[in-house]
Amino acid sequence: MTYATSLACRECAREFPLEALHVCDFCFGPLEVAYDHDGIQSKITRERIESGPRSIWRYIDLLPVDEDFIVDLNVGWTPLLKADRLAERLGMRELWIKNDTCNPSWSFKDRVVAVASSRAKQLGFQTLACASTGNLANSVSAHAARAGMEAIVFIPHDLEAGKVLGSAIYNPTIVSVNGSYDDVNRLCSELADNRHWAFVNINVRPYYAEGSRTLAYEVAEQLGWRAPRQVVAPMASGSLFTKIHKGFQEFQRYGLIEETPVRMIGAQAEGCSPITTAWRNETTNIRPVKPDTIAKSLAIGNPADGYYALKTMKRTDGGATAVTDPEVVEGIRMLAECEGVFAETAGGVTVAGLRQAIANEQIDPDETTVAFITGGGLKTADAVVEHVTQPIPVEGTLQSFEDAFAEAPQAVGVGG
Amino acid sequence: MATRRVRFTFEGDAVKEPVIYLVGHEFDVVTNIRMADVEHDFGWVVLELDGDHDEIDRALAWVEAKGVRIDPVAGDVVES
Numbered sequence: 001m002t003y004a005t006s007l008a009c010r011e012c013a014r015e016f017p018l019e020a021l022h023v024c025d026f027c028f029g030p031l032e033v034a035y036d037h038d039g040i041q042s043k044i045t046r047e048r049i050e051s052g053p054r055s056i057w058r059y060i061d062l063l064p065v066d067e068d069f070i071v072d073l074n075v076g077w078t079p080l081l082k083a084d085r086l087a088e089r090l091g092m093r094e095l096w097i098k099n100d101t102c103n104p105s106w107s108f109k110d111r112v113v114a115v116a117s118s119r120a121k122q123l124g125f126q127t128l129a130c131a132s133t134g135n136l137a138n139s140v141s142a143h144a145a146r147a148g149m150e151a152i153v154f155i156p157h158d159l160e161a162g163k164v165l166g167s168a169i170y171n172p173t174i175v176s177v178n179g180s181y182d183d184v185n186r187l188c189s190e191l192a193d194n195r196h197w198a199f200v201n202i203n204v205r206p207y208y209a210e211g212s213r214t215l216a217y218e219v220a221e222q223l224g225w226r227a228p229r230q231v232v233a234p235m236a237s238g239s240l241f242t243k244i245h246k247g248f249q250e251f252q253r254y255g256l257i258e259e260t261p262v263r264m265i266g267a268q269a270e271g272c273s274p275i276t277t278a279w280r281n282e283t284t285n286i287r288p289v290k291p292d293t294i295a296k297s298l299a300i301g302n303p304a305d306g307y308y309a310l311k312t313m314k315r316t317d318g319g320a321t322a323v324t325d326p327e328v329v330e331g332i333r334m335l336a337e338c339e340g341v342f343a344e345t346a347g348g349v350t351v352a353g354l355r356q357a358i359a360n361e362q363i364d365p366d367e368t369t370v371a372f373i374t375g376g377g378l379k380t381a382d383a384v385v386e387h388v389t390q391p392i393p394v395e396g397t398l399q400s401f402e403d404a405f406a407e408a409p410q411a412v413g414v415g416g
Numbered sequence: 417m418a419t420r421r422v423r424f425t426f427e428g429d430a431v432k433e434p435v436i437y438l439v440g441h442e443f444d445v446v447t448n449i450r451m452a453d454v455e456h457d458f459g460w461v462v463l464e465l466d467g468d469h470d471e472i473d474r475a476l477a478w479v480e481a482k483g484v485r486i487d488p489v490a491g492d493v494v495e496s
Contacts, residue, residue: 154494185494
C-alpha cells in the first residue's frame with residue numbers, strides 16, 4: 001500500500017485527493033504528492049530496500065503507487081561509474097557518473113513515466129498521452145505497450161522522421177500538429193482538461209515528477225549509503241534538478257544516510273538558459289526564451305519548475321551554468337573518450353557545465369561529486385557526427401594498411 | 417461556457433498597458449487573476465478566463481497581438 005496521502009499545493013499548502021490533478025484550484029500553484037512520513041519511517045530500512053528488485057521499485061515505499069498497479073519495464077538501478085579518467089582530465093579528486101543511458105528507452109524519462117503510467121493505471125486510465133519531440137514519447141509509448149494501454153503522442157509537424165521512430169515502433173497513435181511549438185503546448189493543455197487521457201506531464205504530473213527522486217536514492221545507496229557533497233544535473237523544466245535534491249533530503253530524514261549538505265549545480269545550454277540567466281541576475285523571476293540550441297532535450301523555454309530550481313540552488317549554496325553548443329559537443333566527446341559512455345546532448349551540457357563550475361569555483365574539485373547523464377547518445381547522433389574520428393581508408397593489402405596507418409595521427413600503436 | 421487557465425508574460429512596454437482590463441471590455445470574457453509578479457519592465461500574471469470557447473480564443477489572439485506571451489499554467493508541456 002502506498003504511503004502517499006494527498007496532493008498538496010506547493011504555494012498555499014491546500015490539499016487535494018490523489019487524483020489526476022496538477023494545479024491548485026485556489027491559487028493555481030503546482031501540486032505535489034504528500035506522504036505519511038511516520039508510516040514510511042516505521043517501515044523503511046536499508047535492509048528492506050536492499051532486498052527489493054534491482055529497479056526503481058525497490059523504493060516503492062517512497063513512491064505514490066500501489067504494488068498491484070506497477071507497470072514494470074525494469075527501469076532504474078543504472079550504473080554509478082567512478083570516473084577517474086574524466087576526473088583527472090578535469091582536475092578533480094572523486095567524480096562519479098550516474099549513467100541513466102542504460103534505461104529501457106535509453107533515458108531517465110523511463111523513471112518518471114514508470115511512476116506516471118503506474119499511477120494512471122491505478123486511477124483507471126486506459127490511455128497514456130504526452131506532447132514530445134523525443135525521449136518522453138519513446139518512454140510513454142514503451143510503457144503503454146508494456147501495460148496494454150493505448151498511447152497517443154503529439155509531435156510538432158516539422159519533427160524529423162528519425163526522431164519519431166523510437167516511439168513509432170511501439171505502435172502509438174501519433175498526432176502531428178500543424179502549427180508552432182506554442183500551438184502544440186496549448187492544444188495539449190486543453191486536451192488534458194477535456195479528455196479522459198493521462199497526459200503524463202500535465203494532469204498526472206505530480207506523480208510523474210516523483211519518479212526523478214529515485215535517481216538520488218540510487219546514488220546514495222550505490223555510494224555505500226551516503227550522499228555526495230556536490231551534484232551536477234541538467235535543467236530543462238527544473239523538475240529533475242529539484243527532485244534529486246528532495247531525494248537526498250528524504251533519505252536523510254528517514255535516517256538512511258547521514259545528514260550532510262549536498263550542493264546542487266544546474267547545467268543548461270546557453271541557447272536555452274532561462275533558469276541560469278535568472279540565477280546570474282539574482283532574481284526568481286524567470287523570463288521565458290525561444291530555445292536555440294543543439295541540446296533539444298533541454299529546450300524548455302518556459303520552465304514550470306524553474307522557480308523551485310532557483311530556490312534549491314540558493315538553499316544548497318549551489319549555482320547554475322550555461323555552456324555553448326561547441327562546449328556541449330566537447331563534453332559529449334570527453335565523456336565518451338574518457339569513460340566509454342556515449343551521452344546525448346544533455347550529457348554534454350552536464351559535463352561541460354561541470355567543467356565550467358570548476359573554473360568558476362562553484363564546485364570544489366576535492367569533494368565527492370556526481371554528474372547525472374540522462375540519455376543515450378544515439379538519440380542525438382547528428383549533433384556529433386561531424387566531430388568524431390573518421391575511418392582510415394585502405395586497400396585490402398598489408399602494404400596499403402602499413403602506409404595509411406603510419407600516416408594516421410591518431411592510429412592505435414603509432415609511434416610505439 | 418468554458419474556462420481557461422493561462423499565464424501572461426509581459427516584457428517592455430507591454431507591462432504598462434492595461435491589457436487585462438481591456439480584455440474584459442473588448443470581449444465577453446471574465447478575467448480572474450490568481451497569482452502575479454510585476455516589475456517595472458517585466459511581469460507575469462496567472463489568471464482564469466471564463467466565457468464562450470471561441471470568445472476566449474479571440475481574446476487570447478488579441479492579447480498575443482499586443483506582444484504578450486501566453487502559456488499554459490503548467491509551463492511548457494512539450495518535452496523532449
